[in-house]
Amino acid sequence: MKIFDDKMVEEAARVNHVADLSHATIGETLLVAQYLEQKTGIPFIRMDQGSPGLPINKYGVEAEKRALDSGIGSQYPAAAGVKELKEAASEFVKAFLNIDISPRACLPTVGSVAGSFGSFIACCQRKSYPQMGKVLFIDPGFPIQKSQLRILGIEWKEFDIFPYRGEALRAKLEDELKDGDVAAIVYSNPNNPAWISLEEDELQIIGELATKHDVIVMEDLAYFAMDNRRDLSHPYVEPYVRTVARYTDNYLLMLSASKIFSYAGQRIALVCISDKLFDRKCPAFAERYHDEGVFGPTFIASIQYMITSGCTATTQYGYAEMLRLSCEGKINFVEDTKAYAIRAEKMKRIFCDNGFTITYPKDVTETIGDGFFFSLSYPGMSGSELVKELIHYGVSSINLDTTGSLQQGVRACTSRMRDELYSVLEERMRQFKEDHQ
């Protein structure tokens, strides 16, 4: 039997102005789950929003407090970011990616959301004026990024990578890029929502084609080193985190503090730009912004600075400290976030024991790892049916079709899982199975 009947679920949707529960956004789903919880007192298994479920990094907090006491919060931070953060970012990229990016090309942003917003503008305005290039999404992906393009009036193309893993990616990408209208390629690695990871060969294909077609790769590393299949926790030691930066000079890396340091509320991230790209002449920029038309300086001074005039000064010092201590081995952010992988492993087992399958189960050569997200399907059920049906059993998730996926399933996030809820989840999924034989 269902925990919440149709009438109650419909009421929750109606009261919260959710027109279509099957394709609800994260924000909408969250409201429905909260409503049902509050109304009935029955706890929800909240697999909807990817907000950190671990305590904030204390080193960052203490560094922020010191910066607050120093009084620097009265002054506008430098447009390019505070020196300490830029240097720590450059060092961090060296320590964990084994890539060289100079401090001048590491730019703090108000979270990776602001980072991708500015990067879309820079990439799509780089080659022509007033026309803008298109964005190509290697999906599934983060819905907010498409919403950003709606604001800006930038067009996009997208494809679900599911049938194009490995060498098949080359022909697909060639086909998408051949018209020359694509300015940027975007993906997250590990992937939000499916937790797949691009393998070395795939990154090489993307890098080679980005160079060939002069397209910029925006690599979103929000879940940096959170793939638990390899031990990525040692600075300056192999294995390094995989990155397209090894295969092209046309890249921007987005490094969020939100997940690896449980720092989402402070809104701080970095866009680290390839030095070669940083120095590239872009006549379309000069035409639009009446500046010198060089990628890095235009990105910093004519675009990002005009959107937020820098990032919270004291938070920059907090992030700098956490990056610095990570390079010194005093913070082990990989270990600190391992809880998510442990939760994923347990949750996946409960679901799979009750008839569910993992929608995106493997990379090219390996089974996917455990971490922040996973994908779930149920035989004979579409993603739209599944997301709605799960709500009746007190489990909130996101329909994969809102992420550009063509597979039938939902995204599950492990961040809010709590120890006392595993037995609840187990009981509910046993019931779910019984009701859907």
Place this chain on the structure above:
Amino acid sequence: MKIFDDKMVEEAARVNHVADLSHATIGETLLVAQYLEQKTGIPFIRMDQGSPGLPINKYGVEAEKRALDSGIGSQYPAAAGVKELKEAASEFVKAFLNIDISPRACLPTVGSVAGSFGSFIACCQRKSYPQMGKVLFIDPGFPIQKSQLRILGIEWKEFDIFPYRGEALRAKLEDELKDGDVAAIVYSNPNNPAWISLEEDELQIIGELATKHDVIVMEDLAYFAMDNRRDLSHPYVEPYVRTVARYTDNYLLMLSASKIFSYAGQRIALVCISDKLFDRKCPAFAERYHDEGVFGPTFIASIQYMITSGCTATTQYGYAEMLRLSCEGKINFVEDTKAYAIRAEKMKRIFCDNGFTITYPKDVTETIGDGFFFSLSYPGMSGSELVKELIHYGVSSINLDTTGSLQQGVRACTSRMRDELYSVLEERMRQFKEDHQ
């Protein structure tokens, strides 16, 4: 005799990639002044950038530290802002403007720069899709706002208010608005750069015409209550700060913490939206964003949230505390920032004693007050000549023509003035006068 000769000034411009000193941006001017200072050890009178020159508000700092210790920095802040800040904002608007805006319609932004960026998008996309309306600037104004429109591809119109003060403003505005292509009217009050203030009759004209032509007024109150001609420091007591909100329902107020609380580095501000506007149906929004198409919710969830995903959580608590204590009379931000008016009065006297005049000397019925900025002219010299010539005497300023002004003069900012520099300024301006008889 000049302090810095032509060769040295040219070198400073060249090394810092400043193509044209006469029309240099604030950032460029700042680099030239810093370069000359460092090269020679001779102090500059830095009248360029409007960064606070007073210590950060300690109540905000302590509240931020408490919020950091509470651990809330790990979680994404609510899209609409934290409850405490929204409620304090609504109360502050009541206490100092005597205007009613409900907490739900008070939205924190990453500084007023992010506030105006999002507001431009919302206002210009409100009436049609995919076309966007134009912005009308009542100049002189803040150059960054035009740079924001360059990013977004939004067109603008502008006029210098100098010859259109008082009732003359009505016919001018009617003329600018008659084509129906204007979506928003922008100005700052008190004005950056000229420190003029719109009088009650002028605000009424703007409000009436905004209603008549269905245009939204974006009122930038960055220098809130910093006009020293009236005592605006008492909450819930007349006189209140002047605002267009008394004359139309089509308004957004931008309330920055940067100047009134010396909080620029923390990047926090508010956009307070008229409740009637907040609830207005906007079909063009529904078409573009596939949301319900209501002004406030679209502005919050489909626009502002997609640009920064909220503002630094702990800083929101700092701002909330400062607003709350201001309403309770425990912080007197008017008194706290009076130093700027005292500096302006002394600096203006030194300049005027040596042949300078105030470019924008008066409002409709009164001489302008003293505060953060003032405008300066020198007989027989264009603004371009003056800004360059002053650099030779160790004084940095901004050409008024970079702010949309048609008057010949420069903007002077009082924020970096220090007691020991008055005699230096006096000596240099005496020399300036002697050299330009």
